[in-house]
Amino acid sequence: LLHNLPQGFSFENTRRNAVLEANLSEKGYSAPNARKTGTTIAGLIFKDGVILGADTRATDDMVVADKNCMKIHYISLSETFFTLPGVAADADVTTQMMSSNVELHSLSTGRPPLVAMVTRQLKQMLFRYQGHIGSSLIVGGVDVNGPQLYSIYPHGSYDKLPFLTMGSGAASAISVFEDRYKPNMELEEAKQLVRDAITAGIFCDLGSGSNVDLCVITDKTVDYLRGYDQPVQKGMRGGTYRYKPGTTAVLTKTVTPLPLDVVDESVQVMDTE
């Protein structure tokens, strides 16, 4: 039974979709577009390394699905790489796959992994899937060649730049970078700049919101600052909405006693420090 399950992407509907689109366009309508899920992500290179930033809102068709999701993922903890998934659910699997590949590759070469290696593997995979995997990523890290920042698009193209933004809030964030970015900034100034860029996306883009996550990567350390800033506070509700017991109607009630015997008892003290 298992070998009958379809594997990989299903292209069953492509013919039907092409016919539908042709029929629609001759009547003057257009087919619905795949929606870009909202996000603002940004990265920049400063004096000692790389800072990556992201908002924490995950949307599902203009409704907030997750108010505090993590968009910054580890690829290689020991060698200080991180990747920022941009705009699709493919991100989780992509980063997990990259994490194993990086480990295998560096074992095979006997050298610490390079950011360029991660970028090349990602872009080769994405190109192979011809854009059907809808991940846009920012990869940032520090290796023997210094701090580097790459952005990779779903069809497999990449850019190597000193500062980058992606997602639906990219325009808001890049305007902040274009105004205030300087090469070789100090840590605090750089953190503030990335925070401000993500905040611009949070306020001006409907697809982005909630908190700012930052990740500071230098050759020596990795600082994952989850919830670095909370520019928006949730409103305080005034009324109480607790239900008294008995509010929900009980339609039927069945009690099945389970006779149990105590066989073994052991106590484990929890470490609550």
Add this chain to the structure above:
Amino acid sequence: MKEYHYTGPVEHKFSPYAFNGGTVLAVAGEDFALVASDTRLSEGYSIHSRDSPKCYKLTDTTVIGCSGFHGDCLTLTKIIEARLKMYKHSNNKNMTSGAIAAMLSTILYGRRFFPYYVYNIIGGLDEEGRGAVYSFDPVGSYQRDTYKAGGSASAMLQPLLDNQIGFKNMENVEQVPLSLEKAVQLVKDVFISAAERDVYTGDALKICIITKEGVREEIVPLRKD
């Protein structure tokens, strides 16, 4: 045979409508009515304005909330205000809430084949001084309600109102009629929750409180992200 994989230039048809977001809510009480709306005007993923309320005062006893396509909201309210003046000059009295509702239905149906893309909710006091809410669809179908939510977060708000005001799905609960203070607090709380999950709702909340003393406004800030 017809070629179905079209890769040449595509002509995009001009759409006369846009969706500008926004949520509207109206509640009728024993001797008051509330009409509330958020103040965010958006389009696509952008915000046009953080201060564009969707409640429009028509008379001392009636307020209308309009959400949907902002262009049609503005035109529709202009038309309603003009018709109100015409009625006043012909009949030497102000229109009652019920009369405005009936008139709006005919105005909307007059554009049955190129509708006003507006979701309307009228809140006001009827001739006996009791609260009245009338809710509409874009082509003029309407009914009198006790409470109604319309606009982008309506699907999130309506079930909560059904529970808290209509006492639906609850047993052993004393069905006290809603007081003005409780209703205002409920409306604020309900919009705070809507702003958490609906991207089109936020920035600020404007509540128009209609009593026999007239129309009072209250503005409450909401999430701006």
